[in-house]
């Protein structure tokens with residue numbers, strides 16, 4: 696495993712979803728949350744980056760305004776997102792895990808690793824050092840409908856931010872997600888199926904890996 700994350704010993708259960716834009720994370724998190732709630736387990740759902748980081752000029756300039764990107768130091772962006780992750784863990788994830796809750800996060804540190812490598816920042820020792828303070832989820836899912844399908848879904852969106860595609864980078868990113876999945880033990884599953892079928896696959900994985908969570 697490339698990332699020196701720590702294994703938590705808290706009573707709750709921590710699940711992370713990763714994958715390309717349009718890979719189906721949000722839709723499947725919604726489905727899983729409803730399924731958990733119907734069995735009496737109301738999950739805490741969070742996302743990284745949080746809305747605070749997403750609204751920051753550093754993030755919006757880098758992610759959505761490539762013409763202004765040269766003004767942003769990519770390491771500064773990694774710092775922002777890393778700080779945001781630590782704070783989200785401190786404020787939301789860890790307190791809920793201490794209470795025995797089930798926490799689901801939309802994106803996590805594995806997205807950061809795939810993104811950094813795709814941008815050519817593969818050996819940031821300081822980043823790996825900070826990862827020692829970041830818990831490993833009990834289960835991390837990589838939603839993967841295939842590169843073309845995720846790009847197609849994003850391209851069909853109407854909001855300009857949600858439909859933003861950066862073809863060359865996205866290709867690198869897809870490849871790096873595959874590598875990170877192998878290195879970090881992410882569980883891949885097919886999201887190029889009708890949503891209900893992907894959800895059934897997902898429930899099967901959750902049942903296998905986290906027995907007793909879904910009643």
Ligand SMILES: Nc1ncnc2c1ncn2[C@@H]1O[C@H](COP(=O)(O)OP(=O)(O)OP(=O)(O)O)[C@@H](O)[C@H]1O
Nearest residue numbers: 716717718719720721722848886887888889890893
């Ligand atoms: N099997 C599937 N699983 C998940 N989503 C699917 C599936 N099949 C089709 N879709 C559709 O694909 C789209 C995926 O969008 P969604 O917002 O869930 O992806 P996302 O990974 O959260 O994207 P982003 O990171 O850009 O927010 C939705 O419109 C969803 O209905």
Ligand SMILES: Cc1cn([C@H]2C[C@H](O)[C@@H](COP(=O)(O)O)O2)c(=O)[nH]c1=O
Nearest residue numbers: 716743744758776802803806807808810
């Ligand atoms: C955690 C993390 C995220 N990003 C990028 C990846 C996406 O383009 C956006 C998040 O938007 P979405 O609505 O969740 O699709 O942020 C990143 O570059 N580095 C990170 O560590």
